Amino acid sequence: MKKKNSAMxxxxxxxxxxRYLTCLSYILSAVSALVAxxxxxxxxxxxxxxxxxxxxxxxxxxxxxxGWTAVGLAVLAMFIYIxxxxxxxxxxxxxxxxxxxxxxxxxxxxxxxxxxxxGTGKVRKIVNDCAANTETYLAHIWxxxxxxxxxxxxxxALLLVFDWRLGLLCLIPVAIGFAVMSTMMGKKMQESxxxxxxxxxxxxxxxxxxxxxxxxxxTFGQTVFSFKRFKKTIDDYSLWTITYTKQMMRxxxxxxxxxxxxxxxxxxxxVVLASGGITSELLLNLLFYIIITPIIxxxxxxxMYAGENSMLVExxxxxxxxxxxxxxxxxxxxxxxxxxxxxxxxxxxxxxxxGSKKAADGVSLSVAPGxxxxxxxxxxxxKTTLASLIxxxxxxxxxxxxxxxxxxxxxxxxxLMDTVSFVFQDSKLFKMSVLDNIRMAxxxxxxxxxxxxxxxxxxxxxxxKLPSGVDTIIGAKGVYVSGGEQQRLxxxxxxxxxxxxxxxxxxxxxxxxxxxxxxxxxxxxxxxGRTVIMIAHRLTTVTSADRIYVVKDGRVAEYGKHEELLTxxxxxxxxxxxxxTAASWKVGARA
Numbered sequence: 358m359k360k361k362n363s364a365m366x367x368x369x370x371x372x373x374x375x376r377y378l379t380c381l382s383y384i385l386s387a388v389s390a391l392v393a394x395x396x397x398x399x400x401x402x403x404x405x406x407x408x409x410x411x412x413x414x415x416x417x418x419x420x421x422x423x424g425w426t427a428v429g430l431a432v433l434a435m436f437i438y439i440x441x442x443x444x445x446x447x448x449x450x451x452x453x454x455x456x457x458x459x460x461x462x463x464x465x466x467x468x469x470x471x472x473x474x475x476g477t478g479k480v481r482k483i484v485n486d487c488a489a490n491t492e493t494y495l496a497h498i499w500x501x502x503x504x505x506x507x508x509x510x511x512x513x514a515l516l517l518v519f520d521w522r523l524g525l526l527c528l529i530p531v532a533i534g535f536a537v538m539s540t541m542m543g544k545k546m547q548e549s550x551x552x553x554x555x556x557x558x559x560x561x562x563x564x565x566x567x568x569x570x571x572x573x574x575x576t577f578g579q580t581v582f583s584f585k586r587f588k589k590t591i592d593d594y595s596l597w598t599i600t601y602t603k604q605m606m607r608x609x610x611x612x613x614x615x616x617x618x619x620x621x622x623x624x625x626x627x628v629v630l631a632s633g634g635i636t637s638e639l640l641l642n643l644l645f646y647i648i649i650t651p652i653i654x655x656x657x658x659x660x661m662y663a664g665e666n667s668m669l670v671e672x673x674x675x676x677x678x679x680x681x682x683x684x685x686x687x688x689x690x691x692x693x694x695x696x697x698x699x700x701x702x703x704x705x706x707x708x709x710x711x712g713s714k715k716a717a718d719g720v721s722l723s724v725a726p727g728x729x730x731x732x733x734x735x736x737x738x739x740k741t742t743l744a745s746l747i748x749x750x751x752x753x754x755x756x757x758x759x760x761x762x763x764x765x766x767x768x769x770x771x772x773l774m775d776t777v778s779f780v781f782q783d784s785k786l787f788k789m790s791v792l793d794n795i796r797m798a799x800x801x802x803x804x805x806x807x808x809x810x811x812x813x814x815x816x817x818x819x820x821x822k823l824p825s826g827v828d829t830i831i832g833a834k835g836v837y838v839s840g841g842e843q844q845r846l847x848x849x850x851x852x853x854x855x856x857x858x859x860x861x862x863x864x865x866x867x868x869x870x871x872x873x874x875x876x877x878x879x880x881x882x883x884x885x886g887r888t889v890i891m892i893a894h895r896l897t898t899v900t901s902a903d904r905i906y907v908v909k910d911g912r913v914a915e916y917g918k919h920e921e922l923l924t925x926x927x928x929x930x931x932x933x934x935x936x937x938t939a940a941s942w943k944v945g946a947r948a
Contacts, residue, residue: 385441396427449495478562487673692769695761705756731899784847798854814849
């Protein structure tokens with residue numbers, strides 16, 4: 358009970374003034390449950406009058422009055438219950454909205470690396486599904502709980518008042534049902550529910566990643582087994598659900614049999630009691646109990662599923678709180694401003710959450726204002742990690758990162774985001790107009806400024822083919838852009854932002870030759886007067902860099918200009934030869 362109260366208390370924290378509607382819905386549902394039982398008393402009166410008047414049924418003068426009174430009370434109970442649901446739904450919708458708003462507002466304050474650590478699928482499930490679970494609980498289960506409390510109280514009173522012997526016999530299957538249900542609703546069930554949600558969340562997260570990779574799967578003719586992690590999550594989820602179902606099969610069978618056996622118990626009791634002779638009173642009570650016992654089965658089923666939903670909402674609240682418990686990166690009490698566009702890394706080390714190997718291990722490098730440097734090296738070597746740490750997606754565990762001579766931890770978040778711009782290899786566009794997509798970089802930018810940024814990013818040809826030009830909504834009515842075009846639109850966004858430091862992470866990876874030339878032209882314009890860090894696997898794109906850092910296993914293996922590195926006989930020279938060999942490869946060529 359304590360857990361349920363704590364869950365409701367946490368839900369009411371999101372309700373605000375609407376908590377009073379939640380309380381009112383409970384009271385109205387309780388009143389409705391009691392009113393809904395009163396028609397059965399009138400049914401008993403009808404049966405009594407019919408049996409008393411038999412065989413002279415014309416003497417039963419009150420049947421119509423009792424019948425219409427029963428109907429009126431049933432309709433009244435229905436309207437009271439509708440009013441209860443109206444109150445509970447208003448409160449539930451407000452709680453759902455406030456919960457999602459609070460979680461999203463909190464997520465915005467978290468470092469960008471949070472989504473990489475958790476996975477977008479898992480976060481989406483918590484924001485959407487967990488909030489939806491609380492809405493279902495408040496809108497339907499919570500008012501029904503009043504009925505689950507007051508309906509049994511009223512039923513017990515009715516069962517014991519008319520014939521206490523039949524009433525007690527009816528309660529035996531109920532007691533068995535409650536005993537079995539308690540074994541299924543304990544701490545073990547709570548843990549199972551948490552495991553179920555975790556398993557489902559993991560599978561959802563992997564499903565999102567799989568869907569994103571479908572173009573690659575189709576291109577190379579692979580199957581679902583290419584994504585071993587996704588397949589494993591499906592197998593794990595399937596194994597868990599089958600095991601859990603088998604565990605619950607026997608107690609659920611006993612529970613269902615018990616609560617549906619009430620009718621059989623009444624019949625058996627009637628046969629035993631009638632062995633001493635049938636009286637009109639026995640027949641009256643026996644008929645009445647046969648009519649009212651289905652309510653017992655319905656109520657017990659509601660109690661069962663309400664208990665399951667209570668555990669589900671408890672687990673949902675815990676998952677929501679797991680996000681709310683994450684703390685944003687600390688903001689400096691007195692933020693400092695970068696003095697210039699330089700970048701300095703001093704012996705930094707960083708390990709991802711849950712990782713055992715350092716993604717960055719004692720890295721030191723420096724970039725002067727206006728310099729263009731490149732980070733190259735084998736995949737997984739730590740290039741993107743270093744770039745992400747400069748933008749403070751995470752905080753380093755050792756060492757120091759300086760931007761403009763100031764530790765990034767001493768720079769305000771907004772100032773740092775205004776200072777550093779990222780162009781990712783898979784930059785996203787939202788389902789909104791091109792104008793609004795670009796304007797996200799600077800919400801106060803004028804239409805003319807947006808158009809100028811698009812022009813400088815080589816996007817004129819894109820606008821020409823769009824049906825409504827810059828006002829065309831991306832993703833609506835079949836309007837889409839290619840990967841290279843999407844990248845140029847993202848460059849326009851960065852141009853509009855006009856940050857002094859630019860990080861390009863494999864920005865031409867998905868561009869076709871025509872788009873790549875345009876993207877490179879846009880980069881040339883974008884890079885003027887800015888400090889640039891380029892991450893690339895196409896080594897021809899970094900040969901003109903002021904300095905190239907070769908990153909391997911989280912460390913700087915070597916650095917220098919392109920020509921210098923080719924003479925050192927190191928990793929870069931080997932990578933360059935391999936790249937040249939791959940670039941000269943032709944279909945049909947023989948070794």
